[in-house]
Amino acid sequence: MDHDNILVLDSIGKKFGDIVALENVDLSIRRGEVHVVCGENGAGKSTLMNILVGIHSADGGKIFFNGKETKIRDPLAAGAMGIGMVHQHFTLVPSMSVAENLFLGHHLLRFGIFSDHRTMVERADILIDTYSFALDPEAIVSSLSVGQRQRVEILKALVFDAELLILDEPTAVLTPPEVEELLKVITNLRDRGRTVLFITHKLREVKAVSDRVTILRRGKNISTHITKTVTENDIARDMVGRDVFLTGRQGQDHGMRTFGESVLQLENVSITNSSGRLLLDNIDLDVRAGEVLGVAGVDGNGQTELAEAIAGLIPIQAGAIRLDGTDITHVSVAGRQEVGLGFVPEDRLDRGLSSNMSVAENMAATNYLREGILRRGFVDKDQLTEFTQKGIEQFDIRGAKPDLAVASLSGGNMQKVVLAREFAREPKALLVSQPTRGLDIGASEFVYSEILSAADKGNGILLISSELSEIFALADRIAVIYSGCIMQVLTREDADEETIGILMNGGKEHAA
Amino acid sequence: MMSAELKGSLNALIAPIGAIVLTMLLGFILVAAISDEPVLAYRELMFANFDSLSNFAMFLNRATPLVLISVGITFAFRAGVFNVGGEGQLFAGAITTTVVGIAFATLPAMILFPFAVISGIAAGAAVGWVPGILKVKLGVDEVVVTLMLNTIVLLFTSYLVNQVIRDTTAYGAVSWELPEHIWLPSIPGIPDATSGFMIAVVLSLASWVVLFRTQWGAEVRSSGTNLRYAEAVGIAAGKRVITAMLIAGGFAGFAGSLYVLGIGHRFEQNFSPEYGLIALTCALLARVNPIASLFTALYYALMLNGAAYMQISTEVPRSLVILLTGLLVLLMTARLARKDTNTQTFDAF
Numbered sequence: 092m093d094h095d096n097i098l099v100l101d102s103i104g105k106k107f108g109d110i111v112a113l114e115n116v117d118l119s120i121r122r123g124e125v126h127v128v129c130g131e132n133g134a135g136k137s138t139l140m141n142i143l144v145g146i147h148s149a150d151g152g153k154i155f156f157n158g159k160e161t162k163i164r165d166p167l168a169a170g171a172m173g174i175g176m177v178h179q180h181f182t183l184v185p186s187m188s189v190a191e192n193l194f195l196g197h198h199l200l201r202f203g204i205f206s207d208h209r210t211m212v213e214r215a216d217i218l219i220d221t222y223s224f225a226l227d228p229e230a231i232v233s234s235l236s237v238g239q240r241q242r243v244e245i246l247k248a249l250v251f252d253a254e255l256l257i258l259d260e261p262t263a264v265l266t267p268p269e270v271e272e273l274l275k276v277i278t279n280l281r282d283r284g285r286t287v288l289f290i291t292h293k294l295r296e297v298k299a300v301s302d303r304v305t306i307l308r309r310g311k312n313i314s315t316h317i318t319k320t321v322t323e324n325d326i327a328r329d330m331v332g333r334d335v336f337l338t339g340r341q342g343q344d345h346g347m348r349t350f351g352e353s354v355l356q357l358e359n360v361s362i363t364n365s366s367g368r369l370l371l372d373n374i375d376l377d378v379r380a381g382e383v384l385g386v387a388g389v390d391g392n393g394q395t396e397l398a399e400a401i402a403g404l405i406p407i408q409a410g411a412i413r414l415d416g417t418d419i420t421h422v423s424v425a426g427r428q429e430v431g432l433g434f435v436p437e438d439r440l441d442r443g444l445s446s447n448m449s450v451a452e453n454m455a456a457t458n459y460l461r462e463g464i465l466r467r468g469f470v471d472k473d474q475l476t477e478f479t480q481k482g483i484e485q486f487d488i489r490g491a492k493p494d495l496a497v498a499s500l501s502g503g504n505m506q507k508v509v510l511a512r513e514f515a516r517e518p519k520a521l522l523v524s525q526p527t528r529g530l531d532i533g534a535s536e537f538v539y540s541e542i543l544s545a546a547d548k549g550n551g552i553l554l555i556s557s558e559l560s561e562i563f564a565l566a567d568r569i570a571v572i573y574s575g576c577i578m579q580v581l582t583r584e585d586a587d588e589e590t591i592g593i594l595m596n597g598g599k600e601h602a603a
Numbered sequence: 604m605m606s607a608e609l610k611g612s613l614n615a616l617i618a619p620i621g622a623i624v625l626t627m628l629l630g631f632i633l634v635a636a637i638s639d640e641p642v643l644a645y646r647e648l649m650f651a652n653f654d655s656l657s658n659f660a661m662f663l664n665r666a667t668p669l670v671l672i673s674v675g676i677t678f679a680f681r682a683g684v685f686n687v688g689g690e691g692q693l694f695a696g697a698i699t700t701t702v703v704g705i706a707f708a709t710l711p712a713m714i715l716f717p718f719a720v721i722s723g724i725a726a727g728a729a730v731g732w733v734p735g736i737l738k739v740k741l742g743v744d745e746v747v748v749t750l751m752l753n754t755i756v757l758l759f760t761s762y763l764v765n766q767v768i769r770d771t772t773a774y775g776a777v778s779w780e781l782p783e784h785i786w787l788p789s790i791p792g793i794p795d796a797t798s799g800f801m802i803a804v805v806l807s808l809a810s811w812v813v814l815f816r817t818q819w820g821a822e823v824r825s826s827g828t829n830l831r832y833a834e835a836v837g838i839a840a841g842k843r844v845i846t847a848m849l850i851a852g853g854f855a856g857f858a859g860s861l862y863v864l865g866i867g868h869r870f871e872q873n874f875s876p877e878y879g880l881i882a883l884t885c886a887l888l889a890r891v892n893p894i895a896s897l898f899t900a901l902y903y904a905l906m907l908n909g910a911a912y913m914q915i916s917t918e919v920p921r922s923l924v925i926l927l928t929g930l931l932v933l934l935m936t937a938r939l940a941r942k943d944t945n946t947q948t949f950d951a952f
Binding site: 402404423424425426427428434436441442443444445446447448452455456457459465468469470472512 | 812815816817818821824825828829831832833834835836837838839
């Protein structure tokens with residue numbers, strides 16, 4: 092056994108009932124490296140990590156830590172050995188301060204009874220300084236941003252000197268700038284001699300931060316590479332098991348594509364909030380039939396308001412919205428759907444779905460009349476099942492049954508339920524907001540191809556996304572939104588990432 | 604083939620029955636500890652309701668308002684409104700029907716009966732409407748509003764029954780009797796059992812169909828489970844929530860109306876052993892399913908009346924029932940929590 096390895100897993104296996112979650116997984120982590128484990132949702136990443144920190148126990152195989160074979164009974168034992176884990180969902184007490192959270196359950200005591208508040212704050216301060224985390228040890232956790240809370244989680248693992256730090260999909264909850272910060276933190280941790288095991292399915296992060304990468308697929312270790320020697324495409328292929336096309340329209344001959352009449356028009360649309368601040372400032376947009384118009388921008392620059400205004404969920408104070416020639420400025424949400432608007436909201440669990448209701452009811456919500464699901468005023472259960480089954484097959488919604496609660500599906504399959512519902516109406520204009528947020532590569536690829544084929548069928552699509560790669564893959568024209576204004580609209584030929592990036596940061600005045 | 608919702612109804616039944624059986628077993632240990640005749644006490648508690656036709660009639664009479672209110676509460680809960688105002692809505696319905704019945708006593712039954720019933724329903728619905736509209740338009744917490752309204756309505760009925768329509772020949776806060784020609788007939792074959800019970804059974808079945816087999820029902824449930832989703836798919840969610848509260852209030856008002864027409868034949872200020880709150884428990888134990896609510900309401904009626912028989916025959920105090928029902932709620936919630944943990948483990952994998 093190579094003594095340079097801090098952790099070695101030897102043919103780890105784990106079953107849940109009849110389902111094989113892990114099968115003969117070998118993995119070796121070198122001391123002082125950043126090692127990424129990636130794989131699609133359900134590939135077994137989380138199960139593997141839960142075994143490492145003692146939440147689950149393996150059915151077979153051996154674990155060597157620092158060269159010695161060990162059994163990890165529970166998370167406390169893992170912590171004592173020097174394995175710390177930062178879970179995707181935070182385990183902090185919101186009403187306590189940063190320092191109190193760090194020493195939760197291990198409070199430093201004075202006279203053996205009283206909490207030694209001052210020493211804890213001092214120790215926390217030293218730790219924060221060491222890793223330059225820019226946190227106030229006495230700040231109350233509930234007042235911190237998501238990114239800051241995550242740093243507290245990381246500190247919690249470090250406070251007891253974790254040699255090996257496991258981060259379970261830490262970027263899923265972060266905004267892009269926070270992701271950048273986190274990646275810096277990880278590099279810093281490595282520079283200070285910690286070993287980091289980092290779980291993600293985002294290829295960009297793999298390339299940005301890791302020394303080596305291990306790919307899991309369906310519970311098996313497919314490959315381990317030195318990150319520098321592989322491309323994002325290689326990793327994606329190993330993850331999905333076949334070539335993946337996330338390139339969309341890139342590389343296609345744009346000249347071949349022609350667009351029809353405009354189907355969705357915004358004219359001078361402005362929105363002010365109750366305190367009088369302009370959220371959208373004189374927006375002009377025009378989506379033609381067969382075209383994907385991408386709206387790029389850093390989150391929080393008016394995208395949410397733009398989508399909700401078009402969907403009819405918030406009123407606009409000035410301007411007009413037209414759908415297929417009809418003025419829909421004052422039409423209700425249902426009325427807009429009637430005219431031909433489809434809406435895929437940015438957060439599927441917020442506006443997109445009712446997760447406690449069944450797949451069938453979520454998919455049918457806007458389609459009862461159109462699909463003949465009602466008979467004499469009552470829901471025809473057979474028709475409903477048939478309609479849902481059709482959607483499940485067409486959109487390849489895995490694990491879905493009509494009567495199953497949506498909550499039991501994975502994120503990608505939930506998103507497919509939303510798409511199935513909205514596409515079933517064959518809307519003339521489709522408003523798609525952050526369609527692949529939180530989705531793995533396979534599901535993203537599917538969503539891309541559905542959006543593009545809808546465009547090919549002559550639908551006009553307004554794509555709002557903060558992922559630039561997504562905009563470039565799908566959009567025929569790119570509008571950049573900054574602080575509620577459309578900075579400029581460029582065709583994809585004229586656009587490059589740098590120009591768009593500058594515009595996204597408001598680096599240019601309104602274009603002529 | 605059995606549909607999933609129907610299976611859901613059956614499953615919703617299995618859960619409370621299991622908890623009820625366990626409660627009764629634990630309760631028996633308690634009774635055995637304090638009484639020399641535990642078997643007799645338990646027999647009285649559970650079966651005295653069926654000893655005579657008149658006992659059985661009183662059992663059905665006890666159940667009727669519980670069924671109606673808890674089915675109504677089901678609509679409110681499904682729409683996401685935690686309606687604690689069943690008691691106030693019940694009293695509003697009962698007093699309105701009484702006032703109308705007494706004030707227009709000379710009208711023929713054909714006119715007066717529907718008039719009295721509909722005004723009772725309308726009064727209950729109006730009391731339900733207030734928290735509904737306040738929640739939707741102004742975001743006011745419905746629990747506070749419904750609780751406050753309970754007090755307001757009860758004090759108001761107390762004023763009316765003491766100062767305006769008090770039967771001066773009788774003892775206590777009771778109104779004049781309603782004219783006999785609008786009394787609700789008994790169930791054929793069971794003297795003194797109000798036919799309102801049959802109406803309650805029909806309404807509980809119909810409510811299931813409305814909630815789970817119509818687009819309107821799906822829209823109400825969508826609004827209740829995720830209001831922002833409901834808005835995004837074009838449902839007039841606020842309207843659905845308010846309508847659901849009108850129905851919840853209407854059901855409770857109807858319960859009050861049927862009580863005075865079929866059971867009390869007059870308004871008594873103390874006619875309710877907190878029907879509103881008990882019905883709330885029934886609806887929750889039935890996991891907000893109208894058909895299962897019918898059965899949980901029957902169980903509570905059985906306990907309430909059985910406790911009286913038990914106290915008469917043995918020295919076991921009737922307050923034992925409060926303990927038993929508390930135990931039942933505990934067992935039901937414990938079961939639900941355990942189920943939730945299971946789901947989480949599954950999701951995590």
